Amino acid sequence: MGHVSIEGLCKEYVERRRQARGYYAQPMATQGATLQVLRNIDLEVEDGELVCILGPSGCGKSTLLRVVAGFEDASAGRVVIDNTQVNGPSPHHIFVFQHSGLLPWMTVWENAALGVRRMRDRTVAAKKIQDAIGVVELNGFERHYPHQLSGGMQRRAELARALVVNPEILFMDEPFAGLDYLTRLKLREEIVNMHELLKKTILFVTHDIDEALVMADRIVVLSDRPAEILLSQPLATPHPRDFGKNQELGEFRKRLYRLLEVHFAV
Ligand SMILES: Nc1ncnc2c1ncn2[C@@H]1O[C@H](COP(=O)(O)OP(=O)(O)OP(=O)(O)O)[C@@H](O)[C@H]1O
Ligand SMILES: [Mg+2]
Numbered sequence: 001m002g003h004v005s006i007e008g009l010c011k012e013y014v015e016r017r018r019q020a021r022g023y024y025a026q027p028m029a030t031q032g033a034t035l036q037v038l039r040n041i042d043l044e045v046e047d048g049e050l051v052c053i054l055g056p057s058g059c060g061k062s063t064l065l066r067v068v069a070g071f072e073d074a075s076a077g078r079v080v081i082d083n084t085q086v087n088g089p090s091p092h093h094i095f096v097f098q099h100s101g102l103l104p105w106m107t108v109w110e111n112a113a114l115g116v117r118r119m120r121d122r123t124v125a126a127k128k129i130q131d132a133i134g135v136v137e138l139n140g141f142e143r144h145y146p147h148q149l150s151g152g153m154q155r156r157a158e159l160a161r162a163l164v165v166n167p168e169i170l171f172m173d174e175p176f177a178g179l180d181y182l183t184r185l186k187l188r189e190e191i192v193n194m195h196e197l198l199k200k201t202i203l204f205v206t207h208d209i210d211e212a213l214v215m216a217d218r219i220v221v222l223s224d225r226p227a228e229i230l231l232s233q234p235l236a237t238p239h240p241r242d243f244g245k246n247q248e249l250g251e252f253r254k255r256l257y258r259l260l261e262v263h264f265a266v
Contacts, residue, residue, distance in 0.1 A: 001047060001049045001082045001168050002045075002081070002082070002088040002089060002168045002169045002200060002201030002206070003044075003046060003047045003081065003082055003201070004043075004044070004045040004068060004079065004080075004130070004169070004201060004203070005043075005044055005045075005047065005079070005080040005081075006041050006042060006043040006044075006045075006068060006077070006079050007042060007078050007079070007080065008040055008041075008042060008075050008076065008077035008078075009032065009038055009040070009041040009042075009064070009065075009068075009074050009076070009077035009078070009079065010034060010038055010039055010040060010041075010074065010076040010091055011036075011037045011038040011060070011063055011067055011068065011072070011074055011075050012034045012036045012037060012075045013034065013035045013037060014032065014033075014034050014035075014036070014120050015032060015033045015035065016032075021146055025199045035225075036225070036226040037060040037063045037225055037226055038060050038063060038064055038067070038226060038227050039226040039227065039228050040077070040228060041064065041077070041228070041229060043220065043229065043232060044104055045201060045203065045218075046201075047063070047199075047201060048199035048200065048201055049201055049202075049217045049218055050191075050192075050195050050201075050202040050204065050215060050216055050217045050218075050220070051201075051202065051203050051204065051206065051208065051216060051217065051218045051219075051220055052204045052205075052206055052211070052212035052215055052216035052219050052220070053065075053203065053205045053206070053220045053221075053222065054206065054209060054212055054219065054220070054221045054222070054256065054260065055221060055222030055224075055227060055260075056222075056224050056260065056261075057207070057224075057225070059220060059222050059223065059224050059225045059226060059227045060222065060225055060226070060227035061173070061205045061227070062173050063206065064205075064222070064227065065095070065171050065173050065203060065205055067079065068171070068203065069086075069089055069093055069171045070086045070087065070088045070089040070090065070093075071089055071095070075086070081093075081169070082237075092167055092168045092169070093167055093168060093169040093170075093171060094115070094161075094162045094165050094169075094170050094171065095171040095172075095173070096158055096159065096162050096170070096171065096172045096173065096175040097158075100146065100154050100155070100158065100159055101158060102146040102154055102157055102161075103146075104145065104146050104147060105145075106145070106146075107142065107143050107144060107145055108133065108138055108141050108142050108143070108146075108149070108157045108243040109133070109142040109143065109145075110116070111157055111158075111160075111161050112129045112132055112157065112160045112161045112164050113129055113131060113164070114161060115162070115165035115166075116128055116129065116164055116165070128166075129162050129164055132159075132160040132161075132163040132164045133160050135160065135163060135190055136156035136157070136159050136160045136163075136187070136190075137156065137186075138153060138156055138157060138160060141153065141157075147168060151178045151179075152178060152179045152180060152183055153178055155175060155176065155177070155178060155228070156179075156183070156187070157266075158175070159175060159187065159190075162175075163194065163212065165249050166198070166200075167190065167200065168201065169200065169201045169202070169203070170200055170201070170202045170203070170204075171202075171203050172202060172203070172204045172205065173205045174205055174206055174207065175187075175204075176188070176211070178205075178206075184211070188211060188215055189213060191204075191215065192214070192215055192239055193251055196239070203217070209253065209256045209260065210243070210253070212256075213235070213241060213243055213249065213252070213253055213256070214239070214240070214241045214243075216235055217234060217235060218232065218233065218234045218235065219231070219232075219233050219235060219256070220232045220233075221256065221259050221260065230259055231259060232257075233252070235249075235252075237249055
């Protein structure tokens with residue numbers, strides 16, 4: 001179960017600044033100003049679909065994910081997941097944040113174990129945790145705390161925690177940010193394989209057009225802020241995808257670059 005229906009979603013933030021005092025105080029010109037971030041977003045995500053969301057920096061991708069996951073309220077419109085309107089976060093949905101969401105006072109193992117803390121059979125739980133840690137290649141670092149890991153290793157630990165849970169919906173906000181290229185390629189493959197096997201609904205935000213092309217069942221492109229949907233295109237090409245050889249995919253890639261106003265790469 002993981003059908004997501006986004007209906008006429010709008011989100012705006014109202015600036016509420018305290019008047020600062022002293023030398024560095026800034027004039028309060030923007031007090032009460034509204035920043036419109038999302039405008040009329042309509043999107044249907046099928047159960048088991050892997051949707052990659054692309055868009056310029058600051059357009060509202062993270063905001064969209066947070067509203068859909070129930071961490072923030074919509075200003076207008078609504079989100080319905082499996083016939084129930086979203087009013088807050090759900091334990092059946094896992095969010096992998098753009099910035100580290102690891103608990104700093106817990107080891108890699110303990111962080112990963114959070115997802116299976118209610119599982120009665122501790123042997124099965126331990127196997128799930130060890131498998132996930134193995135997938136992200138953190139074997140040997142189980143007892144390390146987040147501050148003892150590199151940035152890339154922290155992201156991998158976070159992915160392990162998500163894989164352990166086996167959630168109905170996975171919200172991933174640039175989960176590979178800060179990872180080296182080879183690790184990114186490997187994790188992409190892991191996620192695609194996991195998705196083909198488990199068919200979980202995944203909403204995946206990325207800046208990387210090629211990443212979206214090799215992973216997605218559907219690519220959604222957002223405009224500059226206030227973000228509107230410029231394109232919502234299903235991709236049926238089987239994996240592994242080679243946009244160098246597949247002409248149709250190559251043309252679509254060029255279109256995505258143009259939509260995102262990156263002309264030099266075309
Ligand atoms: N809690 C908040 N309060 C006020 N404004 C916010 C808040 N969160 C985000 N914004 C504003 O909303 C806009 C969209 O932010 P968001 O983080 O969703 O962008 P993004 O598309 O994820 O960007 P990036 O690609 O850089 O991660 C930005 O202008 C940001 O300043
Ligand atoms: Mg973001």
